[in-house]
Amino acid sequence: MPKPLEATIEIAAPPERVWAVLTDLKRMPEFSPNTVRMMPLGAVRAGTWTINLNHDTYYYPTTSRIVRFEPDRAFAFRMNENRTIWSYLLEATDSGTRLTERRDIPHGVRKPVRIMIATFLGGEEQFETRLIAGMSETLSKIKSAAER
Template sequence: MPKNLEASIEIAASPAQVWSVLTDLGRISEFSPTTRKMIALGGVRTGTFTLNINKDGWKIWPTTSRIVRFEPNQVFAFQMNENRTVWSYELEPTATGTRVTESRVVAPKGVPAPVRGMINVALGGEQQFEANLVSGMRETLARVKAAAER
């Protein structure tokens, strides 16, 4: 059964600086090792749909999502339409900057069987896929940190 996943990082920048990096969807490929594009179909705000292009090695696939939380300098979250997971970035001010927590939360109904089948066939199975997701989260957060601290 798919698990909820989480990774965090401390960034020596204000929540506003980090927010401006995280919500600049045109820069997603600079940060994410998997997401090559995230195109907002309208302004970046709660309710906006996005078209996403993902790549892992030779495998390329599209996904879609909807922004479900957009609270400036606090929370940016989107729900993947294909698997119902919610990805979020929560920003918390600290004495030295901002703590950012990236998470993937699985819907109570779980991931649909066809998506789980695709993960098992094309992406190495759930355990490997989720390990890769956590690794990707850490890589994304490290890249966001580098950009926000420049």
């Protein structure tokens, strides 16, 4: 059964700088090893839809909707195909910002998506291991961009 996943990094930049980098969604392919394209349909805010192209063994399109948008604090979007919620929490620290990325599955994953993961993406355990590695890579690249 899919489980919540999480990765955290310390960034030597204030939350507002990290927020500016994180919410420039057209830059997501620069950070995420699985994102080929992320196109917001309008201004980035709660309720905005995005069209995405991803790659993990195969290329596959997805859509998402921003479900949380609290400037300099929290950002989240729900993937429509599998109902997962990807979130980012920004916490001010003495040296900058602690950024946490999470993947939650509050309503479980539909059977067709689980079959696709098992058939095309190596199964849930392998897929989640790659997701965790991708989250760490994403946070590291956001850190580099925010600290420049």
